[in-house]
Amino acid sequence: MPSHLSADRPAAQPPGRGSVDALISRMRRLKGDVDAVRRDTHGDGSDPQDRWQRALCDLALHQLDDLGAHLAQLRDGHPAASPAPEPSAAEPPPPDGGSLLSRVGSAEWNLLTDQASWSAELYRILGRDPAAPPLTLDELPSLVLDEDRPQLTAMVTECLVDARPIDGEFRVVRPDGEVRTVHMMGEPVLDTDGGTASMWAVLRDVSELRRHRRAVSETRDSLRHHRQREQTEHRLAVELQEAVLPPWRGSLRLPHRGPETLDLAARYLPSAVGAPIGGDWYDALELPGGETLLSVGDLTGHGVAATSGMATLLGAVRGMAVAGTAPGRLMSYLNQLLDATVQPALGSAVCCRYRPETRTLTWAQAGHPAPLLYRGGTGRGLPAPHGVPLGATSGAVYGQAEETLDAGDVLLLYTGGLVPGHSGSPRAGEADSGGGTAARNPLLDLAPRFAEARSAQDCVRLVVEEFGESEREEDACVLVARVIG
Missing domain, CATH: 3.30.450.20 (PAS domain)
Structure with a gap:
Protein backbone atom coordinates (compact mmCIF):
# COMPACT_ATOMS: atom_id res chain seq x y z
CA MET A 1 0.00 0.00 0.00
CA PRO A 83 -2.52 -5.31 -8.16
CA ALA A 84 -1.82 -8.97 -7.66
CA PRO A 85 -4.65 -11.46 -7.17
CA GLU A 86 -5.60 -12.15 -3.58
CA PRO A 87 -4.41 -15.55 -2.31
CA SER A 88 -6.93 -18.11 -1.25
CA ALA A 89 -7.20 -19.31 2.31
CA ALA A 90 -5.76 -22.68 1.26
CA GLU A 91 -2.69 -21.15 -0.38
CA PRO A 92 0.43 -22.19 1.54
CA PRO A 93 2.90 -19.57 2.70
CA PRO A 94 5.86 -19.04 0.37
CA PRO A 95 9.10 -20.87 1.22
CA ALA A 215 24.97 -19.00 11.98
CA VAL A 216 27.71 -16.42 11.35
CA SER A 217 27.81 -15.50 15.03
CA GLU A 218 27.91 -19.13 16.16
CA THR A 219 30.65 -20.09 13.70
CA ARG A 220 32.62 -16.97 14.63
CA ASP A 221 32.37 -17.89 18.30
CA SER A 222 33.36 -21.45 17.48
CA LEU A 223 36.34 -20.22 15.49
CA ARG A 224 37.39 -17.88 18.32
CA HIS A 225 37.10 -20.70 20.85
CA HIS A 226 39.06 -23.02 18.54
CA ARG A 227 41.86 -20.48 18.18
CA GLN A 228 41.96 -19.79 21.91
CA ARG A 229 42.18 -23.52 22.56
CA GLU A 230 44.98 -23.86 20.00
CA GLN A 231 46.87 -20.97 21.61
CA THR A 232 46.45 -22.50 25.07
CA GLU A 233 47.55 -25.93 23.90
CA HIS A 234 50.54 -24.45 22.08
CA ARG A 235 51.60 -22.54 25.19
CA LEU A 236 51.26 -25.66 27.35
CA ALA A 237 53.21 -27.74 24.82
CA VAL A 238 56.02 -25.18 24.69
CA GLU A 239 56.19 -24.93 28.48
CA LEU A 240 56.25 -28.72 28.82
CA GLN A 241 58.94 -29.04 26.16
CA GLU A 242 61.09 -26.38 27.81
CA ALA A 243 60.66 -28.09 31.17
CA VAL A 244 61.73 -31.49 29.83
CA LEU A 245 64.50 -30.79 27.32
CA PRO A 246 67.98 -30.15 28.74
CA PRO A 247 68.19 -26.62 30.14
CA TRP A 248 71.66 -25.95 28.75
CA ARG A 249 72.12 -23.62 25.83
CA GLY A 250 75.33 -23.32 23.88
CA SER A 251 78.10 -25.86 24.41
CA LEU A 252 78.20 -28.45 27.19
CA ARG A 253 81.30 -30.38 28.26
CA LEU A 254 80.92 -33.90 29.72
CA PRO A 255 81.67 -35.58 31.98
CA HIS A 256 81.61 -33.00 34.75
CA ARG A 257 83.90 -35.16 36.88
CA GLY A 258 87.26 -36.12 35.47
CA PRO A 259 88.73 -35.19 32.09
CA GLU A 260 86.21 -33.71 29.66
CA THR A 261 85.78 -35.99 26.67
CA LEU A 262 82.78 -34.63 24.73
CA ASP A 263 81.89 -31.14 23.55
CA LEU A 264 78.09 -31.03 23.05
CA ALA A 265 75.57 -28.63 21.51
CA ALA A 266 71.96 -29.02 20.40
CA ARG A 267 69.05 -27.07 18.95
CA TYR A 268 65.31 -27.51 18.58
CA LEU A 269 63.98 -26.20 15.25
CA PRO A 270 60.24 -25.49 14.98
CA SER A 271 58.34 -26.24 11.80
CA ALA A 272 58.85 -23.74 9.00
CA VAL A 273 55.13 -23.87 8.11
CA GLY A 274 53.82 -22.98 11.55
CA ALA A 275 52.47 -26.42 12.51
CA PRO A 276 51.82 -27.06 16.22
CA ILE A 277 54.79 -28.15 18.29
CA GLY A 278 55.57 -31.85 17.97
CA GLY A 279 57.20 -34.60 20.01
CA ASP A 280 60.85 -34.25 19.00
CA TRP A 281 63.54 -34.39 21.68
CA TYR A 282 67.29 -34.38 22.19
CA ASP A 283 69.21 -35.30 25.33
CA ALA A 284 72.72 -35.65 26.73
CA LEU A 285 73.22 -37.02 30.22
CA GLU A 286 76.25 -37.99 32.31
CA LEU A 287 75.83 -41.57 33.53
CA PRO A 288 77.35 -43.31 36.58
CA GLY A 289 80.91 -44.40 35.87
CA GLY A 290 81.68 -41.50 33.52
CA GLU A 291 79.79 -42.68 30.43
CA THR A 292 77.55 -40.29 28.48
CA LEU A 293 74.02 -40.88 27.15
CA LEU A 294 73.17 -39.30 23.80
CA SER A 295 69.67 -39.60 22.37
CA VAL A 296 67.28 -37.99 19.93
CA GLY A 297 63.77 -39.07 19.08
CA ASP A 298 60.39 -38.17 17.69
CA LEU A 299 56.87 -39.10 18.71
CA THR A 300 54.11 -38.81 16.12
CA GLY A 301 51.47 -36.13 16.57
CA HIS A 302 51.42 -32.53 17.67
CA GLY A 303 50.40 -30.44 20.63
CA VAL A 304 50.13 -31.29 24.29
CA ALA A 305 49.48 -35.02 23.69
CA ALA A 306 52.67 -35.45 21.64
CA THR A 307 54.77 -33.34 24.01
CA SER A 308 53.54 -35.15 27.12
CA GLY A 309 54.17 -38.50 25.41
CA MET A 310 57.67 -37.32 24.53
CA ALA A 311 58.26 -36.37 28.16
CA THR A 312 57.22 -39.86 29.23
CA LEU A 313 59.59 -41.55 26.76
CA LEU A 314 62.48 -39.24 27.58
CA GLY A 315 62.02 -39.87 31.28
CA ALA A 316 62.06 -43.60 30.64
CA VAL A 317 65.24 -43.31 28.54
CA ARG A 318 67.01 -41.41 31.27
CA GLY A 319 65.90 -43.76 34.01
CA MET A 320 66.87 -46.95 32.19
CA ALA A 321 70.19 -45.47 31.03
CA VAL A 322 71.12 -44.49 34.59
CA ALA A 323 70.21 -48.04 35.66
CA GLY A 324 72.73 -49.38 33.15
CA THR A 325 70.37 -50.74 30.49
CA ALA A 326 72.14 -51.29 27.17
CA PRO A 327 70.77 -49.34 24.17
CA GLY A 328 69.28 -52.37 22.36
CA ARG A 329 67.40 -53.60 25.44
CA LEU A 330 66.42 -50.02 26.26
CA MET A 331 64.68 -49.72 22.87
CA SER A 332 62.75 -52.92 23.54
CA TYR A 333 61.47 -51.52 26.82
CA LEU A 334 60.51 -48.23 25.15
CA ASN A 335 58.56 -50.18 22.54
CA GLN A 336 56.68 -52.05 25.27
CA LEU A 337 55.94 -48.77 27.04
CA LEU A 338 54.55 -47.12 23.91
CA ASP A 339 52.60 -50.24 22.97
CA ALA A 340 50.90 -50.19 26.37
CA THR A 341 49.77 -46.54 26.23
CA VAL A 342 46.05 -45.76 26.07
CA GLN A 343 46.36 -43.64 22.94
CA PRO A 344 48.20 -45.48 20.14
CA ALA A 345 51.25 -43.66 18.83
CA LEU A 346 54.40 -44.33 16.86
CA GLY A 347 57.86 -43.09 17.67
CA SER A 348 61.44 -43.26 16.49
CA ALA A 349 64.65 -42.85 18.46
CA VAL A 350 68.40 -43.24 18.56
CA CYS A 351 70.09 -44.06 21.85
CA CYS A 352 73.90 -44.04 22.31
CA ARG A 353 76.25 -44.74 25.23
CA TYR A 354 79.74 -43.33 24.90
CA ARG A 355 82.58 -44.87 26.95
CA PRO A 356 85.45 -42.33 27.05
CA GLU A 357 88.13 -44.81 28.22
CA THR A 358 87.91 -46.75 24.96
CA ARG A 359 86.14 -44.07 22.85
CA THR A 360 83.49 -46.69 22.14
CA LEU A 361 80.01 -45.68 21.00
CA THR A 362 77.35 -48.33 21.60
CA TRP A 363 74.03 -47.50 20.01
CA ALA A 364 70.64 -48.71 18.81
CA GLN A 365 67.88 -47.21 16.72
CA ALA A 366 64.12 -47.62 16.29
CA GLY A 367 63.06 -46.60 12.80
CA HIS A 368 65.24 -43.50 13.03
CA PRO A 369 67.96 -41.84 10.91
CA ALA A 370 71.32 -43.23 11.94
CA PRO A 371 73.99 -40.92 13.40
CA LEU A 372 76.39 -39.28 10.96
CA LEU A 373 80.12 -39.49 11.66
CA TYR A 374 82.48 -36.79 10.34
CA ARG A 375 86.22 -37.44 10.29
CA GLY A 376 89.03 -35.74 8.41
CA GLY A 377 86.76 -33.60 6.21
CA THR A 378 84.49 -36.44 5.09
CA GLY A 379 81.26 -37.82 6.48
CA ARG A 380 79.37 -41.08 6.48
CA GLY A 381 76.30 -42.60 8.00
CA LEU A 382 76.88 -45.32 10.58
CA PRO A 383 75.55 -48.72 9.43
CA ALA A 384 72.35 -49.11 11.40
CA PRO A 385 71.39 -52.20 13.41
CA HIS A 386 67.91 -53.61 13.01
CA GLY A 387 65.12 -51.65 14.68
CA VAL A 388 61.45 -51.06 13.81
CA PRO A 389 59.65 -47.88 14.89
CA LEU A 390 58.51 -47.74 18.50
CA GLY A 391 54.93 -48.89 18.92
CA ALA A 392 54.80 -50.56 15.49
CA THR A 393 54.71 -54.15 16.78
CA SER A 394 54.62 -55.92 20.11
CA GLY A 395 57.66 -57.81 21.32
CA ALA A 396 60.09 -56.27 18.83
CA VAL A 397 63.78 -57.04 19.29
CA TYR A 398 66.34 -54.31 18.60
CA GLY A 399 69.89 -54.77 17.42
CA GLN A 400 72.93 -52.97 18.79
CA ALA A 401 76.10 -51.67 17.12
CA GLU A 402 79.48 -50.33 18.20
CA GLU A 403 81.73 -47.72 16.67
CA THR A 404 85.18 -46.60 17.83
CA LEU A 405 85.66 -42.84 17.63
CA ASP A 406 88.85 -40.79 17.30
CA ALA A 407 89.80 -37.47 18.83
CA GLY A 408 88.35 -34.70 16.67
CA ASP A 409 85.49 -36.81 15.35
CA VAL A 410 82.10 -35.12 15.10
CA LEU A 411 78.92 -37.13 15.66
CA LEU A 412 75.61 -35.67 14.44
CA LEU A 413 72.26 -36.99 15.68
CA TYR A 414 69.05 -35.54 14.27
CA THR A 415 65.32 -36.18 13.83
CA GLY A 416 63.72 -36.84 10.44
CA GLY A 417 62.13 -33.43 10.00
CA LEU A 418 65.49 -31.67 9.65
CA VAL A 419 66.07 -32.44 5.96
CA PRO A 420 62.91 -32.42 3.76
CA GLY A 421 62.62 -35.45 1.51
CA HIS A 422 65.41 -37.37 3.24
CA SER A 423 64.24 -39.96 5.74
CA GLY A 424 67.58 -41.02 7.11
CA SER A 425 71.03 -42.42 6.61
CA PRO A 426 72.05 -45.58 4.77
CA ARG A 427 71.46 -48.91 6.42
CA ALA A 428 74.10 -51.59 6.68
CA GLY A 429 75.27 -52.66 3.23
CA GLU A 430 74.23 -49.42 1.54
CA ALA A 431 76.54 -46.76 0.18
CA ASP A 432 77.47 -44.23 2.82
CA SER A 433 78.91 -41.41 0.77
CA GLY A 434 76.74 -41.10 -2.31
CA GLY A 435 76.89 -42.57 -5.77
CA GLY A 436 75.71 -46.01 -4.59
CA THR A 437 72.45 -47.63 -3.72
CA ALA A 438 71.18 -44.87 -1.43
CA ALA A 439 70.53 -41.17 -2.08
CA ARG A 440 73.23 -39.01 -0.59
CA ASN A 441 72.32 -37.29 2.64
CA PRO A 442 72.80 -33.52 2.12
CA LEU A 443 73.99 -33.24 5.72
CA LEU A 444 77.16 -35.04 4.66
CA ASP A 445 78.09 -32.04 2.51
CA LEU A 446 78.86 -30.15 5.71
CA ALA A 447 81.92 -32.33 6.38
CA PRO A 448 84.59 -29.87 5.13
CA ARG A 449 83.08 -27.05 7.17
CA PHE A 450 82.80 -29.26 10.27
CA ALA A 451 86.54 -29.99 9.93
CA GLU A 452 87.22 -26.27 10.31
CA ALA A 453 84.74 -25.75 13.18
CA ARG A 454 86.27 -25.14 16.59
CA SER A 455 83.36 -26.37 18.72
CA ALA A 456 80.14 -28.37 18.68
CA GLN A 457 78.24 -25.09 18.90
CA ASP A 458 79.88 -23.95 15.64
CA CYS A 459 78.74 -27.19 14.01
CA VAL A 460 75.16 -26.71 15.17
CA ARG A 461 75.25 -23.16 13.86
CA LEU A 462 76.31 -24.45 10.44
CA VAL A 463 73.43 -26.93 10.40
CA VAL A 464 70.92 -24.23 11.31
CA GLU A 465 72.28 -21.89 8.63
CA GLU A 466 71.86 -24.56 5.96
CA PHE A 467 68.68 -26.31 7.04
CA GLY A 468 67.05 -24.19 9.73
CA GLU A 469 65.10 -21.99 7.29
CA SER A 470 64.10 -24.69 4.80
CA GLU A 471 60.44 -25.50 4.16
CA ARG A 472 60.15 -28.25 6.72
CA GLU A 473 56.67 -29.60 7.40
CA GLU A 474 57.72 -30.96 10.79
CA ASP A 475 59.81 -29.68 13.67
CA ALA A 476 63.26 -31.17 14.19
CA CYS A 477 66.12 -31.54 16.64
CA VAL A 478 69.85 -31.70 16.04
CA LEU A 479 72.52 -32.81 18.52
CA VAL A 480 76.28 -32.57 17.85
CA ALA A 481 78.96 -34.36 19.92
CA ARG A 482 82.61 -33.53 19.27
CA VAL A 483 85.27 -35.86 20.67
CA ILE A 484 87.88 -33.78 22.49
CA GLY A 485 89.79 -36.40 24.42
Missing part, protein backbone atom coordinates in the same frame (compact mmCIF):
# COMPACT_ATOMS: atom_id res chain seq x y z
CA PRO A 2 1.20 3.58 -0.58
CA SER A 3 3.00 5.21 2.28
CA HIS A 4 1.18 8.23 3.68
CA LEU A 5 3.01 11.52 3.99
CA SER A 6 2.67 14.44 6.35
CA ALA A 7 1.03 17.50 4.87
CA ASP A 8 4.25 19.52 4.86
CA ARG A 9 6.32 16.96 2.90
CA PRO A 10 6.14 16.71 -0.91
CA ALA A 11 5.95 13.31 -2.53
CA ALA A 12 9.29 11.96 -3.70
CA GLN A 13 9.76 11.36 -7.40
CA PRO A 14 10.52 7.76 -8.44
CA PRO A 15 14.06 7.08 -9.68
CA GLY A 16 14.81 6.59 -13.34
CA ARG A 17 14.29 3.04 -14.63
CA GLY A 18 17.69 2.93 -16.33
CA SER A 19 19.61 3.76 -13.18
CA VAL A 20 17.78 1.05 -11.24
CA ASP A 21 18.46 -1.51 -13.99
CA ALA A 22 22.15 -0.66 -13.78
CA LEU A 23 22.10 -1.26 -10.01
CA ILE A 24 20.34 -4.59 -10.55
CA SER A 25 23.02 -5.67 -13.05
CA ARG A 26 25.81 -4.73 -10.64
CA MET A 27 24.05 -6.58 -7.84
CA ARG A 28 23.73 -9.73 -9.97
CA ARG A 29 27.45 -9.66 -10.85
CA LEU A 30 28.32 -9.22 -7.20
CA LYS A 31 26.08 -12.13 -6.25
CA GLY A 32 27.85 -14.32 -8.82
CA ASP A 33 31.23 -13.36 -7.36
CA VAL A 34 30.10 -14.15 -3.82
CA ASP A 35 28.64 -17.47 -4.94
CA ALA A 36 31.99 -18.34 -6.59
CA VAL A 37 33.79 -17.58 -3.32
CA ARG A 38 31.39 -19.86 -1.46
CA ARG A 39 32.00 -22.72 -3.92
CA ASP A 40 35.74 -22.29 -3.44
CA THR A 41 35.34 -22.78 0.31
CA HIS A 42 36.20 -26.46 0.61
CA GLY A 43 36.06 -28.74 3.61
CA ASP A 44 33.86 -31.28 5.31
CA GLY A 45 32.56 -28.89 7.96
CA SER A 46 35.01 -30.00 10.65
CA ASP A 47 37.16 -26.89 10.36
CA PRO A 48 35.72 -23.87 12.26
CA GLN A 49 37.40 -21.50 9.78
CA ASP A 50 35.59 -23.15 6.84
CA ARG A 51 32.23 -23.14 8.65
CA TRP A 52 32.59 -19.44 9.45
CA GLN A 53 33.50 -18.55 5.85
CA ARG A 54 30.55 -20.49 4.41
CA ALA A 55 28.15 -18.92 6.91
CA LEU A 56 29.33 -15.43 5.91
CA CYS A 57 28.85 -16.26 2.23
CA ASP A 58 25.34 -17.61 2.89
CA LEU A 59 24.43 -14.43 4.76
CA ALA A 60 25.80 -12.23 1.98
CA LEU A 61 23.90 -14.18 -0.70
CA HIS A 62 20.67 -13.92 1.27
CA GLN A 63 21.07 -10.18 1.70
CA LEU A 64 21.86 -9.77 -2.02
CA ASP A 65 18.67 -11.69 -2.85
CA ASP A 66 16.73 -9.27 -0.71
CA LEU A 67 18.48 -6.31 -2.29
CA GLY A 68 17.66 -7.59 -5.76
CA ALA A 69 13.98 -7.92 -4.88
CA HIS A 70 13.98 -4.42 -3.39
CA LEU A 71 15.47 -2.98 -6.56
CA ALA A 72 13.04 -4.93 -8.76
CA GLN A 73 10.12 -3.50 -6.80
CA LEU A 74 11.62 -0.03 -7.11
CA ARG A 75 11.98 -0.47 -10.87
CA ASP A 76 8.50 -1.91 -11.45
CA GLY A 77 6.69 0.63 -9.33
CA HIS A 78 4.37 0.21 -6.37
CA PRO A 79 2.25 -2.96 -6.28
CA ALA A 80 -0.86 -0.77 -6.18
CA ALA A 81 -0.18 0.15 -9.82
CA SER A 82 -0.57 -3.50 -10.85
CA ASP A 96 11.95 -19.14 3.01
CA GLY A 97 13.87 -19.00 -0.22
CA GLY A 98 11.02 -17.19 -2.05
CA SER A 99 11.21 -13.65 -3.31
CA LEU A 100 11.35 -10.73 -0.93
CA LEU A 101 7.99 -9.44 -2.16
CA SER A 102 6.30 -12.46 -0.58
CA ARG A 103 7.88 -11.57 2.75
CA VAL A 104 7.13 -7.84 2.96
CA GLY A 105 3.70 -6.59 3.89
CA SER A 106 2.14 -3.28 4.85
CA ALA A 107 -0.62 -2.11 7.14
CA GLU A 108 -2.48 1.02 8.20
CA TRP A 109 -4.41 1.60 11.40
CA ASN A 110 -6.88 4.51 11.42
CA LEU A 111 -7.18 5.95 14.90
CA LEU A 112 -10.32 7.92 14.11
CA THR A 113 -12.40 5.03 12.77
CA ASP A 114 -10.54 2.20 14.56
CA GLN A 115 -10.27 0.43 11.23
CA ALA A 116 -7.25 -1.49 9.92
CA SER A 117 -6.17 -2.52 6.45
CA TRP A 118 -3.52 -5.13 5.65
CA SER A 119 -1.82 -6.09 2.40
CA ALA A 120 -2.05 -9.66 1.14
CA GLU A 121 1.64 -10.13 1.89
CA LEU A 122 1.14 -9.31 5.57
CA TYR A 123 -1.51 -12.01 5.82
CA ARG A 124 1.02 -14.47 4.43
CA ILE A 125 3.76 -13.39 6.81
CA LEU A 126 1.53 -13.81 9.85
CA GLY A 127 -0.12 -16.99 8.52
CA ARG A 128 -3.58 -15.43 8.78
CA ASP A 129 -6.63 -16.29 6.69
CA PRO A 130 -7.00 -13.51 4.05
CA ALA A 131 -10.74 -13.67 4.56
CA ALA A 132 -10.41 -12.73 8.24
CA PRO A 133 -10.55 -9.08 9.25
CA PRO A 134 -7.18 -7.45 9.99
CA LEU A 135 -6.23 -7.11 13.64
CA THR A 136 -6.45 -3.76 15.32
CA LEU A 137 -3.52 -2.27 17.24
CA ASP A 138 -5.07 -3.58 20.45
CA GLU A 139 -5.34 -7.09 18.99
CA LEU A 140 -1.93 -7.22 17.30
CA PRO A 141 0.02 -8.14 20.49
CA SER A 142 -1.97 -11.39 20.72
CA LEU A 143 0.24 -12.76 17.91
CA VAL A 144 3.49 -11.76 19.60
CA LEU A 145 5.60 -13.84 21.99
CA ASP A 146 5.06 -12.82 25.61
CA GLU A 147 8.63 -11.61 26.09
CA ASP A 148 8.43 -9.39 22.98
CA ARG A 149 5.06 -7.73 23.71
CA PRO A 150 6.49 -4.91 25.89
CA GLN A 151 8.79 -3.89 23.03
CA LEU A 152 5.92 -3.77 20.51
CA THR A 153 3.73 -1.81 22.94
CA ALA A 154 6.50 0.71 23.57
CA MET A 155 7.13 1.22 19.83
CA VAL A 156 3.43 1.77 19.07
CA THR A 157 2.95 4.10 22.06
CA GLU A 158 5.94 6.26 21.13
CA CYS A 159 4.65 6.48 17.57
CA LEU A 160 1.12 7.47 18.51
CA VAL A 161 1.86 9.72 21.47
CA ASP A 162 5.28 11.20 20.65
CA ALA A 163 5.07 10.93 16.82
CA ARG A 164 8.27 8.92 16.70
CA PRO A 165 9.02 6.59 13.77
CA ILE A 166 8.82 2.85 14.43
CA ASP A 167 11.90 0.72 13.81
CA GLY A 168 12.17 -2.56 15.69
CA GLU A 169 11.73 -6.32 15.69
CA PHE A 170 9.55 -8.81 17.49
CA ARG A 171 8.63 -12.47 17.13
CA VAL A 172 5.18 -13.69 16.19
CA VAL A 173 3.61 -17.12 16.53
CA ARG A 174 1.73 -18.25 13.45
CA PRO A 175 -1.40 -20.41 13.77
CA ASP A 176 0.65 -23.47 12.76
CA GLY A 177 2.95 -22.84 15.76
CA GLU A 178 5.91 -21.60 13.73
CA VAL A 179 7.76 -18.65 15.24
CA ARG A 180 8.85 -15.93 12.81
CA THR A 181 10.87 -12.76 13.35
CA VAL A 182 9.28 -9.59 11.96
CA HIS A 183 10.96 -6.23 11.41
CA MET A 184 8.50 -3.35 11.60
CA MET A 185 9.07 0.17 10.27
CA GLY A 186 6.42 2.86 10.26
CA GLU A 187 5.40 6.46 10.91
CA PRO A 188 2.44 8.37 12.27
CA VAL A 189 0.19 10.14 9.75
CA LEU A 190 -0.66 13.63 11.00
CA ASP A 191 -3.85 15.57 10.34
CA THR A 192 -3.95 19.27 9.49
CA ASP A 193 -3.87 20.16 13.20
CA GLY A 194 -0.70 18.12 13.79
CA GLY A 195 -2.47 15.33 15.61
CA THR A 196 -1.99 11.64 14.87
CA ALA A 197 -4.74 10.46 12.57
CA SER A 198 -3.39 7.02 11.69
CA MET A 199 -0.29 4.88 11.68
CA TRP A 200 1.17 3.03 8.74
CA ALA A 201 3.87 0.40 8.79
CA VAL A 202 5.87 -1.95 6.60
CA LEU A 203 6.47 -5.38 8.15
CA ARG A 204 9.17 -7.67 6.85
CA ASP A 205 9.76 -11.32 7.66
CA VAL A 206 13.48 -11.41 8.60
CA SER A 207 13.50 -14.90 10.07
CA GLU A 208 15.83 -16.32 7.44
CA LEU A 209 18.14 -13.32 7.66
CA ARG A 210 18.36 -13.67 11.43
CA ARG A 211 19.04 -17.39 11.04
CA HIS A 212 22.00 -16.66 8.75
CA ARG A 213 23.30 -14.03 11.15
CA ARG A 214 23.04 -16.46 14.04
